[in-house]
Amino acid sequence: MTHTDYTGFILTRHWRDTPGGTELEFWLATDAGPRKVRLSAQTSVAFAEAANRSAIEGQIAADAGIELRELQLKTFQQQPVIGVYASRYKQLTALERALRDHGVKLYEADIRPPERYLMERFITAGVHTEGGHASGNIIQNCKLKPAPDYRPKLKMVSLDIETSAYEDLYSIALEGCGQRQVYMLGVPPADAPAVDFDLEYCATPRQLIERLNSWMARHDPDVVIGWNVVQFDLRVLQKNADKYKVPLALGREGKAIEWREHPGKQGYLFAPVAGRIILDGIDALKAASWLFPSYSLENVAQSMLGEGKNIGDDYDKMAEIERRFQHDKPALALYNLKDCELVTRIFEQANLLAFMIERATVTGLQADHLGGSIAAFNHHYLPRMHREGYVAPNVGDVSGGASPGGFVIDSRPGLYDSVVVLDYKSLYPSIIRTFLVDPVGLVEGESAGNPDDVVQGVNGTLFSRDKHCLPAITTEIWKQRDAAKKAGNEPLSTALKLLMNSFCGVLGASECRFFNPRLVASVTLRGHQMLKQTRQLVEAKGYDVIYGDTDSIFIWLKKEYANEEALAIGQDLAQYINDWWRTMLKEKHGLECHLEIELDTHYQKFFMPTIRGTDMGSKKRYAGLTINSKGEEEVIYRGLEVARSDWTPLAQQFQQGLFKRIFKDQPYQEFVRDYAEKTLSGQYDDLLVYRKRLRQPLSEYKVNVPPQVRAARIADEYNLAQRRPQRYQNGGWISYVMTTGGPEPLEALRSHIDYEHYLTKQLQPIADSILLPMNDSFTSLTTAQASLF
Structure with a gap:
C-alpha cells in the first residue's frame, strides 16, 4: 500500500464536473515534495425554504441527480429550509x-465546491491527508483534516522579462531554486565576457518560451514572484506564446495559465496556475500594509534596500535596453537578472512570503488571492452559522444606505506643548466582542421573548447573549494574535490583525451576503458613544481634549511636561478609563469588558492646522515632535503635504523646514523669505516636479481635465511625433511642471516655469496653515521682503 498520509500546505485549488460528479483537486506543498490530492464524486449543496419544495421539484428532471433533504436549519426569517444536493455543481x-x-431563492448556491469542502471542515491552508490511495505524487479520495500549525518550506523563483518597446520578447531571467538563469534571444557575441550566471542564447522567441517551460518543469518551484508579474511579464509571455504558436506551460503537469479578467476592473487579469502560487511584489506589499509614494521597482528597491538599477527614465531605459540587445547582450542579461534579484531581496526584507503563508493560514484563501475580505469572512462565518442552525442570506437580500463612520471630535487648531494620545486597541473588534454584535445574534435577539436574554444595542437593536458566532471568532483571532506577538511572529500577527479589523467593514459592504447597516451602526455608533464618554472622563480629570478620531483621543496636559512625566500621566489616564469601562459594563449591563485604551504617543510639541481658508481646525491632519523608541527626536506627520505624494518636493521640504524651526522654538521668518527667494531665482527648479497618477484612459477625461491629463496629452502628442509608443493612453503616472503655458511633461518642456504658481499654490497654503494660528502669514513675510527692493 503506497503511503498516503501527509501534512501539507494548500497551494492551489480547482474543481471540475465529471460524469461521475464534481471532482476537487488540491495541490499541496509537503515535506516530501508536491502532492496532488484528487477527490472525486463530491456532492454540491444549496438550501431553499421548505415551503418551495414543490416548485423546486417541478424544475428537476427525474434523472438529474439532484436530491432534496429535510434539514434542521432555517433562514434569517425563521423559515425552515431543505437541502438541495447535486452530484455536479453546474447542475446546482x-x-x-x-x-x-x-x-x-436558493441560498449559498454561489459557494464553489473547493471553498465549501474546506470551510465546512475548518481547513484554511494547512491540511493532513488520511487514507485513500496514491499513485506517484497523486493521492486519490483521501480525507483532509485541518493542520493549522503546519508551515511549508516553499521553493520560490523570481521571474522577469525584457522586451522591445512593442513587447517583442528579448530575454527571460529566473533567479531561485538555487539557479541564476537568463535565456537571451540571438547568437552569443564572439568576444562575450564571462558572467557569473547561466546565460543561454536562443535562436527564436519560440525557443525562449520552450526553455522557460522546461526550466519550470525541471526545477519545479512552488511560488513564482515578480514585479507587475501578471499584468506585464506573464501577459507578454502569453502574447508571444500565442504569436509563435507554442504553449506557455507554467503550471505543474505542464498546465497552461487559466486566464481570467477582473469582473469589475477592465483589463486587470488573474493568472491561476495549477500547483503554483503567483505573487506580485506590488500587490503583496500593499496586502501587507507597506506604503510607498511610488511602487515602481526602482523606488521600492531604493527605499528598502538602498540600491536600484536606474538607467534613466522610461524612454532612456527603452533606448538603453534596445542598445544592449543589439550591441551588448551580456549587459542586457545582467540587467534582466538584476530585476529578479531585487524582487527576491525585497520579498526577503519585507518577509512577504512568510506573510502570504500566514495570511492564507488565517483567512482560508489561496495564498495569491489578495484582497478577499468578504471571502475570508464567509470562510470563518458560514460553518459556525450552520452549526447554530441557520443558512446564510443571499447577496442583496438586505438593502440600505451607508452606515455611520467613525466619530471625529472637532479639533482646536494651534501649537501645543505636551499632548498625549490614547488609542483604543482594535476598537471595532473589541466592540463586537463586548456587545456581542453578530448577524445570527441580531436575528436571535430580535425574536427573543425574555429581555434578560439580550444585549441592548444602538438604535433599538437587540443581540442574543448566548447564541452568536462573530464574537467567538473575533475572540479566537484576538488570542491567536496575542500569542503571535508574544512569539515574535510579526507576519502572523499582521495577518490576524488585518483579518480581525476587516469584519466591521465587511458587514457594511453591499457585496457581502451579511450586509446590514444596522449591524455596522451597532459597532460604529457604539464607538461614537465611547469616544464621547472618554472625553468626559478625561476632562473630569482637568485636562483638555483637543481632537479625537474614531479610536484615538488627543489630550492637552495644559502645561509642558518632561517626556517621562507626560508618559506617566497618559498611563494613569488609560488605567482610569479602562477601570471605568470594566466596572460600568459589569454592574450596569452584565457584560465582560474587552475594551482597552492604551497610551500611544506623547508629543512634546503638537500642531493642529486650520482648514485652508477658515479658522476651523482640520481633521486627520497634524504634526508633532516626539521621542521615538530609540530615544531620538522625530517629527510625525499625518495627512499633511509632506506625507502626500501629490505635492511637489518643493512644498514637502518647505513644510519640514518650517515645522522643524517652530517645534524647536527657532526663528522661522528668514527661512520663509529665503525659501521664497530661492524658488523665484530658480535655485529649486529640481524640486518643482509634480508626479500624479492617471486613474483612467485619457479618452475618458472630457469635461473636467486636470493638469496631469493635459500634460499627458502633450507628452503623447510628442511621443507620436517622435515615432515612439504612446505611454499614457491607458493611464499611468505622469511627471510634469507648471509653466507659463500651463502644465507640461518633463519629456516635452517648451515654456518657462511659472514661479508665481509655486509661490501661491505650493508654498503659501502650507505656510499659512501653520502661521495663521500664530498671527502671521506668508504674504506679510514675503511682502515685507519685496518692499526692500
Whole structure:
C-alpha cells in the first residue's frame, strides 16, 4: 500500500464536473515534495425554504441527480429550509438561475465546491491527508483534516522579462531554486565576457518560451514572484506564446495559465496556475500594509534596500535596453537578472512570503488571492452559522444606505506643548466582542421573548447573549494574535490583525451576503458613544481634549511636561478609563469588558492646522515632535503635504523646514523669505516636479481635465511625433511642471516655469496653515521682503 498520509500546505485549488460528479483537486506543498490530492464524486449543496419544495421539484428532471433533504436549519426569517444536493455543481447553478426566474431563492448556491469542502471542515491552508490511495505524487479520495500549525518550506523563483518597446520578447531571467538563469534571444557575441550566471542564447522567441517551460518543469518551484508579474511579464509571455504558436506551460503537469479578467476592473487579469502560487511584489506589499509614494521597482528597491538599477527614465531605459540587445547582450542579461534579484531581496526584507503563508493560514484563501475580505469572512462565518442552525442570506437580500463612520471630535487648531494620545486597541473588534454584535445574534435577539436574554444595542437593536458566532471568532483571532506577538511572529500577527479589523467593514459592504447597516451602526455608533464618554472622563480629570478620531483621543496636559512625566500621566489616564469601562459594563449591563485604551504617543510639541481658508481646525491632519523608541527626536506627520505624494518636493521640504524651526522654538521668518527667494531665482527648479497618477484612459477625461491629463496629452502628442509608443493612453503616472503655458511633461518642456504658481499654490497654503494660528502669514513675510527692493 503506497503511503498516503501527509501534512501539507494548500497551494492551489480547482474543481471540475465529471460524469461521475464534481471532482476537487488540491495541490499541496509537503515535506516530501508536491502532492496532488484528487477527490472525486463530491456532492454540491444549496438550501431553499421548505415551503418551495414543490416548485423546486417541478424544475428537476427525474434523472438529474439532484436530491432534496429535510434539514434542521432555517433562514434569517425563521423559515425552515431543505437541502438541495447535486452530484455536479453546474447542475446546482443552473437550477439556481431557473428558480430565480420563477421568484424562488436558493441560498449559498454561489459557494464553489473547493471553498465549501474546506470551510465546512475548518481547513484554511494547512491540511493532513488520511487514507485513500496514491499513485506517484497523486493521492486519490483521501480525507483532509485541518493542520493549522503546519508551515511549508516553499521553493520560490523570481521571474522577469525584457522586451522591445512593442513587447517583442528579448530575454527571460529566473533567479531561485538555487539557479541564476537568463535565456537571451540571438547568437552569443564572439568576444562575450564571462558572467557569473547561466546565460543561454536562443535562436527564436519560440525557443525562449520552450526553455522557460522546461526550466519550470525541471526545477519545479512552488511560488513564482515578480514585479507587475501578471499584468506585464506573464501577459507578454502569453502574447508571444500565442504569436509563435507554442504553449506557455507554467503550471505543474505542464498546465497552461487559466486566464481570467477582473469582473469589475477592465483589463486587470488573474493568472491561476495549477500547483503554483503567483505573487506580485506590488500587490503583496500593499496586502501587507507597506506604503510607498511610488511602487515602481526602482523606488521600492531604493527605499528598502538602498540600491536600484536606474538607467534613466522610461524612454532612456527603452533606448538603453534596445542598445544592449543589439550591441551588448551580456549587459542586457545582467540587467534582466538584476530585476529578479531585487524582487527576491525585497520579498526577503519585507518577509512577504512568510506573510502570504500566514495570511492564507488565517483567512482560508489561496495564498495569491489578495484582497478577499468578504471571502475570508464567509470562510470563518458560514460553518459556525450552520452549526447554530441557520443558512446564510443571499447577496442583496438586505438593502440600505451607508452606515455611520467613525466619530471625529472637532479639533482646536494651534501649537501645543505636551499632548498625549490614547488609542483604543482594535476598537471595532473589541466592540463586537463586548456587545456581542453578530448577524445570527441580531436575528436571535430580535425574536427573543425574555429581555434578560439580550444585549441592548444602538438604535433599538437587540443581540442574543448566548447564541452568536462573530464574537467567538473575533475572540479566537484576538488570542491567536496575542500569542503571535508574544512569539515574535510579526507576519502572523499582521495577518490576524488585518483579518480581525476587516469584519466591521465587511458587514457594511453591499457585496457581502451579511450586509446590514444596522449591524455596522451597532459597532460604529457604539464607538461614537465611547469616544464621547472618554472625553468626559478625561476632562473630569482637568485636562483638555483637543481632537479625537474614531479610536484615538488627543489630550492637552495644559502645561509642558518632561517626556517621562507626560508618559506617566497618559498611563494613569488609560488605567482610569479602562477601570471605568470594566466596572460600568459589569454592574450596569452584565457584560465582560474587552475594551482597552492604551497610551500611544506623547508629543512634546503638537500642531493642529486650520482648514485652508477658515479658522476651523482640520481633521486627520497634524504634526508633532516626539521621542521615538530609540530615544531620538522625530517629527510625525499625518495627512499633511509632506506625507502626500501629490505635492511637489518643493512644498514637502518647505513644510519640514518650517515645522522643524517652530517645534524647536527657532526663528522661522528668514527661512520663509529665503525659501521664497530661492524658488523665484530658480535655485529649486529640481524640486518643482509634480508626479500624479492617471486613474483612467485619457479618452475618458472630457469635461473636467486636470493638469496631469493635459500634460499627458502633450507628452503623447510628442511621443507620436517622435515615432515612439504612446505611454499614457491607458493611464499611468505622469511627471510634469507648471509653466507659463500651463502644465507640461518633463519629456516635452517648451515654456518657462511659472514661479508665481509655486509661490501661491505650493508654498503659501502650507505656510499659512501653520502661521495663521500664530498671527502671521506668508504674504506679510514675503511682502515685507519685496518692499526692500
